[in-house]
Amino acid sequence: MKVYQILYLGCFLLVANMSIAQNKTEKDIELQEAKVDTVYTVEERANIQRWFYERVNDMQLKPDVRDDYDRIINKYVFDMSRLNDADKNYTREEIHDKFDEMVDKMNTELKSILTTDQYVNHLENFGEIQRSVYRRWNFKN
Known part of the structure; x- marks a missing residue:
């Protein structure tokens, strides 16, 4: 639904x-x-969102926790998606640094609302997305 x-x-x-x-x-x-084109095509983004949605469903979050989780994820993913906007004039290295900072802030917020098992699951799931972004941008770990 x-x-x-x-x-x-x-x-x-x-x-x-x-x-x-x-x-x-x-x-x-x-x-x-x-505005700059995003890292992924519309179809790729849809596939990633579907995959992530299914992984989050597997976490079996309570409805109120799920709402908070979705709100936090959406807030940070939106900000991450705007890092390459031309008006920001960020270098590739600055984009990498700011992306990592946002992931860290997002994870800190999420850690406070998730159980240990749920948080580990989140780290694994979002880690896949993070590695995908690293590959697309040719970032070094």
Whole structure:
């Protein structure tokens, strides 16, 4: 059910964004020009999200913990996805450093809401994503 809610929200946001796009200000245009393509294609992102969603389901989080978990993950993943925006002018090394800092902050927040087993599971799951990003950006461990 949650997948359908996320897809519905995504479609709604896409339609809303398209209607708002017709009334762009100069600042909006500058921000759009500064945006850089993401590391993954839409299909790759969908596959990663589906895989991660299934792994998180395996953690059997209580509903309130799941809500907190999703909120924290989404907050940090969004910020991570914006690290290569042109308006930030980050070097490849700075992107790597900031990415690692965000992962550390995210993990610290998550550790406080998860059991030890759940946290270990999270580290394994997100570690796969982190390694994938490292491969895409050719980061060294």
